[in-house]
Amino acid sequence: MIYYLILIGMTIMGSVAALFLKKASQFTCLKQLILNINLYIGGVLYFLSALLNIYLLHFLEYSIVLPLTSITYIWTMILSYLVFKEKITIKKIIGLALIFAGVILITVL
Template identity: 75%
Template sequence: MTILGSVAALFLKKASSFQNLRELLCNRNLYIGGVLYLAAALLNIYILRFLDYSVVLPLTSITYIWTMILSYLILKEKITAKKIIGTVGILIGALLITL
């Protein structure tokens, strides 16, 4: 679910380089991102059938970690010390919630 959300955001980022509304509406990245977000949402609903909301929602913060990794690998964005500290904080929080 979290990986799907992160990949969906990547496609929407790629779709954001439009010049006008018509170009955006013809951009396949917009639709790929939308379908992936929908798939992530449906998976989230399914997961909520089996796990507590108070566990699932905080674990969605793992999406930020995937997003940082994808932005580094695909968009060539820099990973700073602040981003690493934030990522460690997210991992610790996710671990504490699941215990």
């Protein structure tokens, strides 16, 4: 059970990393990007997320870990709504529902 909690934490970390990289993408010149703290925070979070992924692969099956990383899309939509005020459309909700259904099927079966 602890490994699934770590996996959820890993997916949240990956989604937050993408958030920082999105913030870093708002630059006008390469120097601004290189000096942007968001680039480094996002990179470190992605790196830590990758380390957790490797750790989990030691204990869980590959056919479980990789599909469950799709949970990242759920956190990403929530963060994009909260931080960037992006719209949540019915298509996005249906897509996330299908991802969630897939996650349930993979973990239960």
